Amino acid sequence: MQALELPLLVDRLTESVDSARVESTRRARRQALNLIAPVISEEISDRGLALWALNMQADGYSVSTIAFYLKVISAMMTEIGEPNEAFLQVRRKLSGAADSSAMSFDALKKMISELSSDVEGNTLGADLTLMAILWGGLRPKEVLSLEFGESYDSIAPLQSINEKYKRPRARKLFPIASAREIAMRIRGILRRYGLEAESDSLWALAALKAEVAPEEILSVLGHVPAGLSLLGLFDAAETDATERLSTLEIVADSLADNPFRWYAMQLRRGEDYETIAELSGLEAQNLYYPSREVTRRVGRRLTVSTRPFLPGVVFFRMRPSDVAPLFRKIGSRAWVYRQTASAQSPYAVISPAEMMAFQLAVGVLIDRTAAPAEMHPGDTVEIIGGDFRGLCATIQSTAPNVYRLLLPALNGIPWQIDTSPHLLRPL
Known part of the structure; x- marks a missing residue:
């Protein structure tokens, strides 16, 4: 060619x-x-x-x-x-291919976002819809046959559904007897969002928007969905269970309006930060427990200890849908701050601006991956975070992560301090 x-x-x-x-x-x-x-x-x-x-x-x-x-x-x-x-x-x-059903990716994304935001409060129909779409466009009979399992854990809303419906001696995931009833409940949810297509067509649409190859879409579905008949122009790829799960995760992430947000937890009496930081579900890079070194004289010796600015308060970064499942497991060791004192109140989200303001106030930054501005000995700088915030100083010497500053005379005494270059702004 x-x-x-x-x-x-x-x-x-x-x-x-x-x-x-x-x-x-x-x-x-x-x-x-x-x-x-x-x-x-x-x-x-x-x-x-x-x-x-x-x-x-x-x-x-x-x-x-x-x-x-x-x-x-x-x-x-x-x-x-x-x-x-x-x-x-x-x-x-x-020739002969059918037209697509009434599908809107924006409406689909809105629906998944809203249904995923409060799985605990969802109706059975909402949970059936989430499972049918996010688990690869399942048909009602396939939803009916689902059982409990750990395989759902990589997709947060489905993990919550799996835990929500656990019942003694129950093998089937959903407490429902017929595929017909499942189809009716799912159809009711879809029509509320103006969606007339079946779950397999909607998942295929989401996968296509997430740039999943048509061959891989067919591999997951196992058939050509009626709502996207032109998938029939392609042949299904050969994929294993791991590749299938990876595709499901990619599509679920593309649909979820579920970005990482900052929250604060309070450790219960007897718990310490080091123990909490080792728990499964909490990533070290998403935890923030700002502390400072304190020097004290004990007898003739100087001792240095580390003290947190807010004892027992640990800031953590997590997707909203993951917070409730985690604290169902570790609730005996810590609890999350909410917007009000009510146990039914939503978890309190800390905005990025508020987090940055707090970091600058205490002088302990979370992310130091961005390079600081270029500064050299003799330069005049403004301190933008920590105990000396707002003061101007002169750089005396520099090391990779610590700059020594000479402050103007305070009470007639010149001061030298060491600080992070990320807390300085050139003048």
Whole structure:
């Protein structure tokens, strides 16, 4: 197949648009070119055009419209002397394909975000919907056969559902008797968000938006979903259980409005930070327990000890959906601050601005990966964090992580202090 250079090809196709004598033809050619130009690579292939057609269907275009645009571009390619069989091959494969169902990725993402935000308070229908979509577009019969298992733990909302429905001597995950009832409950939730497609089509749409290859989508589903019939242009890839789970996680992350946020926990009496930091579910890089060194004289000796600024208060960074499951496990050792004193009140979220203000106030920064501004001995700087915040000083010497400063005379006495370069701003 002949390689085609994109800029030259688009220029020549544009000339073909302008050369059309009939206005309706020019309009159709211009629209077709605008749609397909971004996806033309150095070589136009059957797969590349099939992927373009599939994405067009996911965006709501009918199969007949997609076929029409392929016909228009194919005619233009022939007109400029660059005929390509790929257009004809893909058009033939579109014959008989069904149009997509009513699907909106924005509506789908809104639904998943809202249902995932409060699994504890969800209805059974909401939990069935989450499981059906996030676990790979399950059909009602497949949802009915689900059992409890640790495999759900990598997808936070599903982990919460798994724990929520655990019952003595129960083997099936959901307390429901028929696939028909499951279908009815899921349909009720979907229609609330204006979604008419089945869960397999919705998961396929989300996977496509997350840039999962069509072949991998088919591998997870095991069939072509009715709502995205053009997936039938591809063959399923061979994937194992680990690869399947990885795909499910990628799609779930793309749907969840579940970013990391800062919270604060209070350690219970007898607990210490070192013990809490070793617990499963808490990553060291997502914990913040600011402390400072305190020097005391004991007899004739000077002793140095570490004291936290807020004893027993540990700041932690976590996805909202992970907080409740974690503290169900460690609630006997610590509790999370809430917006009010009520146990039903939402957990108190600390904004990034508030966290930064606190870090600067105590002079202990969480993230020092960003390089500080370039400064040298003799430079005048402003201290922007810690006990001497707001004062100006002169740099005496520098080391990789500590700068020695000379402060102006305080009460007639010049001071020398060591501080992090991240807490300094050049003047």
